[in-house]
Amino acid sequence: MTMSALRRPGERDRLVVKFTQIDWTFAVALCLLAGTGALMMFSVAGSSWEPWAGPHLFRFGFCFALMIALALFDVRVWFALAYPIYGLGLLLLVAVEFFGDTRMGATRWLDLGFMSFQPSEVMKVGIALALARFYHGVSAENARLSWWLLIPAAMIAAPVLLVAHQPDLGTAMLIALTGAAVVVLAGLSWRIIGAAVVAFVVAVPIMVMFVLHDYQRARVMTFLDPESDPSGSGYHILQSKIALGSGGFFGKGYGLGSQSQLNFLPEKHTDFIFATLAEEFGFLGCALVLALFAAVIFMALRTASLAHSHFGRLAAAGVTATFTLYVLINGAMVMGLAPVVGVPMPLLSYGGTVMLTVMIGWGLVQSVRVHRYTEVTSGKGAFV
Amino acid sequence: MSEPSIFFSEVNERQGAFHRRSFLLGGFAGVGLLALGGRLAHLQILEAQRYQKLSASNQFNFRLVPPPRGLIVDRNGAILATNRPNFRLLVVKDGEHEPGPTLKTLAHFVPLDEARQARLLREFERTPNRTPVSVMEDMTWEQFSAINVRAPEMPNVTADMGEVRVYPHGGAFAHVIGYVAKVNREDLTETGPNSEPILLHPGFRIGRQGVEKAFDLDLRGRTGAKKVEVDARGREIRNDTDGDIPAAPGKTVELTLDVDIQNRALEVMGDESGAIVVMDCRSGDLLCMVSAPSFDANRFVRGLSTAEYRALADYERRPLLDKAMSGTYPPGSTFKMTTALAALSAGINPEERINCSGGWRFGGRTWRCWRHGGHGPQNMHDAIKNSCDIYFYQVALRMGPDHIARAAKALGFGQAFDIGIPGQRTGVVGSTEWKRTQVKRDPTWHPGDSVSYGIGQGYITANGLQLAVMTARLANGRKQLNPRLIKSVGGVEMPPGDEVPNLPFSQEHLDYVRSGMISVANDRSGTAYRQSQLGLGDVMMAGKTGTAQVRSYDGVANRDSRSVRWGLKDHNLYVAFAPIDEPRYAISVIIQHGGLGGATAAAPRAREVMRVALLKDPEIRARIVQPMPLPDVTDLPPVGIAPDGAVIAPPPMTSSPVPPGEPT
Structure with a gap:
């Protein structure tokens, strides 16, 4: 298949053509990451597919198929559904506020009868979609600095505040930063960006002191001085650093990580799976995995910049930004550079919801790639 | 790397801004990932040794092993105080397992009545987590094996073999030798020999009176340690026998008594x-x-x-x-x-x-x-x-x-x-x-x-x-x-x-x-x-x-x-x-x-x-035992003494002695 095929509207709508246009290198990179995750889960379960490694691979397989399927959807379908998805997400967040399940002091789940579901996850993709949809119709002038900007500000603030109130600070922060990334990519004035950064730097200490819940404040405080209370709340960070550091350059060997195998490492198969990896495969293994993450991020960004539609560019970049933030925040947390916030390492960590969100996001990105020459003016023609 | 756009006339400002800024986003991701890599290099290459030590101290624990207490012997080496094996039942309280239900289960195998259970529960309240409490001493072999067989179902229970002090002569030396007893809180000091952690071991006994008290430190011996791999809850995973430090038995105290x-x-x-x-x-x-x-x-x-103590203390003699x-x-x-x-x-x-x-x-x-x-x-x-x-x-x-x-x-x-x-x-x-x-x-x-x-x-x-x-x-x-x-103490006169x-x-x-x-x-x-x-x-x-x-x-x-x-x-x-x-x-x-x-x-x-x-x-x-005059031995048959002291007499004479040369 040649590029010319893509430029012919009749030809490019054929499924076979679409199929070949999916970034298969990118797909292989995703598989490698998920496989690494399963490998580590197999190890910490004592060389057993149960209870984590098997389900992890099974879920990834399902999500991978979903990604391919979503990639084949015309980007105009995404365009048309952008606002509805965002609106639905917002509605569900409000529903959580009133009908949600409370677990461990936080109201994050909606019980659908057959499964529990976190609406805040919808918002991670929803915010990128909705903002891309919004900026698609905004001129560069207005995107830089105008009263129009109050609309995206409100679009970001509404879900962020609802999620923060659950309280789920990690997800709220992710949504806010994803939104901010799209706004910046759309061409926000540097002056506003500068002012926002200054405001953020000033606001954070005030937030920490007066707005956060006690447990959240405690997490921040132990982050600042983890060794002050090694068996209490500083335990996670300290044990994680011990796991990382003791891995050394080559690691302790597969299945031989004492920190993870003997349960010193908390959440060894979920949020701290990177530490498990670091302990057993050392700096070498970590560097390879980080390189894989870098490859995934840069391939996704390249896809974003290839798109001819402003919507496609921004949506793909927004999804990539979310993914990047996941990786950086989880990495910083595991390495003791950030407080413990419940942000998993995408694709590596065990957990169905995040896997689903991330892979739906990549489905969107691949859809943008497959349909990079499709002219997006409105939702019209999407369902042809 | 964008391809030239021919379908869109608008090579517009928005696209230019996006491209510039997507480079920034890429740069941000790159810098972030490099920072993580740098941090990893710092932890895993520069500080690896320090964290390897911490990891080993997490992974391995030295379980103290009380040394066999020194013997007390009389002037001829007869044993006045020694140790005998003791099958002991220990229960550990940790966050996961409550001692109450455990004791109820154990009561099926060993005699633990309600009153004893209540007393043990009070002891558990005073004891810190993960410190074993002795629930029963001197179990029979049947009880010991019954508990051991069920050990996998009761991870907070261990039945092990310890040693208990025994005085074979009962009361004869009680005042001189004294006795040993469980360590009280009052025995523990901030520094010195009574600050050692072995005193908290449930099998450890401290000298209370007499020689046991006065020569307590000599009799104690050197605490040994068993190197064990433990998990985060402190449970033993396996024993690393190469890393064991053997316990050295206490010194023998020899008395002049007979x-x-x-x-x-x-x-x-x-x-x-x-x-x-x-x-x-x-x-x-x-x-x-x-x-x-x-x-x-x-x-x-x-x-x-x-009651026993009162009976002793209140007796007028x-x-x-x-x-x-x-x-x-x-x-x-x-x-x-x-x-x-x-x-x-x-x-x-x-x-x-x-x-x-x-x-x-x-x-x-x-x-x-x-x-x-x-x-x-x-x-x-x-x-x-x-x-x-x-x-x-x-x-x-x-x-x-x-x-x-x-x-x-x-x-x-x-x-x-x-x-x-x-x-x-x-x-x-x-x-x-x-x-x-x-x-x-x-x-x-x-x-x-x-x-x-x-x-x-x-x-x-x-x-x-x-x-x-x-x-x-x-x-x-x-x-x-x-x-x-x-x-003498430890052979030193x-x-x-x-x-x-x-x-x-x-x-x-x-x-x-x-x-x-x-x-x-x-x-x-x-x-x-x-x-x-x-x-x-x-x-x-x-x-x-x-x-x-x-x-x-x-x-x-x-x-x-x-x-x-x-x-x-x-x-x-x-x-x-x-x-x-x-x-x-x-x-x-x-x-x-x-x-x-x-x-x-x-x-x-x-x-x-x-x-x-x-x-x-x-x-x-x-001086006292004078040798008796030797009896006249001429008409007695020869008598031999076997090496074990048995007297070997010649076979009794039969009425018709066998003549020599006759086949038998």
Whole structure:
């Protein structure tokens, strides 16, 4: 298949053509990451597919198929559904506020009868979609600095505040930063960006002191001085650093990580799976995995910049930004550079919801790639 | 890398801005990932060693192993205190497992009634997490295996084999050796040996009394450690035997006591309350130090119930008190040798006779002799032999208390000896100086005080050990012998008791007093003649009886105490040494409230214990056991002795002996 095929509207709508246009290198990179995750889960379960490694691979397989399927959807379908998805997400967040399940002091789940579901996850993709949809119709002038900007500000603030109130600070922060990334990519004035950064730097200490819940404040405080209370709340960070550091350059060997195998490492198969990896495969293994993450991020960004539609560019970049933030925040947390916030390492960590969100996001990105020459003016023609 | 757009006329500002900023986003991601990589390099390359150490200290734990406690043996190596295996049931409290339900489950396998469960739960409340609590000791093999089989279902339960202290001779050595018991919170200190973590081990026992307490640190040994791999909950995953540090057993403490003499001494005490001390007159070694009644120290190791403890503590004969060291009694007439030596040193002529008519008026009262009819004219030798009170009243009055006190101190009265274990009460040795400083309400020494002092009453008290030392010093006749109880610790010999200065008495005076003691036991008219016959041929015993009154007999016509209750009877004492020609062993016997006359209760017991001591001595045995004349063996068949000692006799003669050469 040649590029010319893509430029012919009749030809490019054929499924076979679409199929070949999916970034298969990118797909292989995703598989490698998920496989690494399963490998580590197999190890910490004592060389057993149960209870984590098997389900992890099974879920990834399902999500991978979903990604391919979503990639084949015309980007105009995404365009048309952008606002509805965002609106639905917002509605569900409000529903959580009133009908949600409370677990461990936080109201994050909606019980659908057959499964529990976190609406805040919808918002991670929803915010990128909705903002891309919004900026698609905004001129560069207005995107830089105008009263129009109050609309995206409100679009970001509404879900962020609802999620923060659950309280789920990690997800709220992710949504806010994803939104901010799209706004910046759309061409926000540097002056506003500068002012926002200054405001953020000033606001954070005030937030920490007066707005956060006690447990959240405690997490921040132990982050600042983890060794002050090694068996209490500083335990996670300290044990994680011990796991990382003791891995050394080559690691302790597969299945031989004492920190993870003997349960010193908390959440060894979920949020701290990177530490498990670091302990057993050392700096070498970590560097390879980080390189894989870098490859995934840069391939996704390249896809974003290839798109001819402003919507496609921004949506793909927004999804990539979310993914990047996941990786950086989880990495910083595991390495003791950030407080413990419940942000998993995408694709590596065990957990169905995040896997689903991330892979739906990549489905969107691949859809943008497959349909990079499709002219997006409105939702019209999407369902042809 | 964007391809030239031909479909969109708008190569617009928005696209340009996006591309510039997507580079920024890429740059941000790149910098972020590089920062993570840098952090990883810092942790995994630069600080790897530090974290590897921390990881190892997480992974491996050293479980303390209590060392076997050192043995306590007698002078011949007979074991007085040892350890035996003990199947023990330990339960750990951690965040996951509550002890309550665990105990209920365990009650199916071992006897744990409700009351015991409640007491254990209280103990669990005081114990920190992950510190094991001993739920049951001395399980049978069946119980032990029943629990062990079910161990996988009960991760917080361990059944293991520990050691428990055992005293094979029960009560005979209870006061000297003491016992071990669980560690109390009061035992723990911030620093020093009692701050070591092994004290928190449920199998560890601390010395509570006697030798166990005084030599606790020597007996403890060096704590061992078992290197185990543990998980985050502190549960053992596997044992790394290469990393084990073996426990070194405690040192052996060898006593000078002799198990046979000690056991016999406790036996002869029967139901009586008192003490027997036997001392070697040449070396100062204590061969026997018994206090009766005694108690079984093994019960204390297990932990006494309140009822058991009350029974011991409330018994009027006070089994918990060591009467050989901490009970002080008026020495009574056993003190008369001291008075005599003091008189001789003070220049009183021993041949001067003092008439005893049974009573003597002095200071407005009549001082009575124990013999109402009187002894007639007595010189010092007669007075010792007959234990004449009148003679010693007058001699003591004549020389005054300070001469007596000097002699008493030289013989060991009023002194605590360094025998390695605490608990000696020194008693009182009266003198003008002593009374001036110690008796606040009546600081002057009255002549009447001297009178009773002369016969060992009043301002003179002593314990059994001091009486034995006094006798041994008299018998030795030269040295101010010190008693020794601990022969060696961990093979290192303790200083002997005979490297001491000589007695401040002339040899002639000592011989004179000793001849008095010989007459007591060997003249037919001596006060303890019948009770002092050892029946060991020319190995004979010398002694001195004593009666110490515990109440005033003024106005009591009859001192016969058979009808008064036990607590008001006189103390009955006897001190002796043997053999008289070459003194080897000295003994003191105190029978608390034993009744009138040292000869009745104390002397027969002293004789029996002395016989055991003498018969154990090979040199003495050689003197006693004379070889029988050999029988005429000419017409007896030859008898062989097999190596195992069996006698091999030739086959019995048959009526028709088989002629030689006949086939069989």
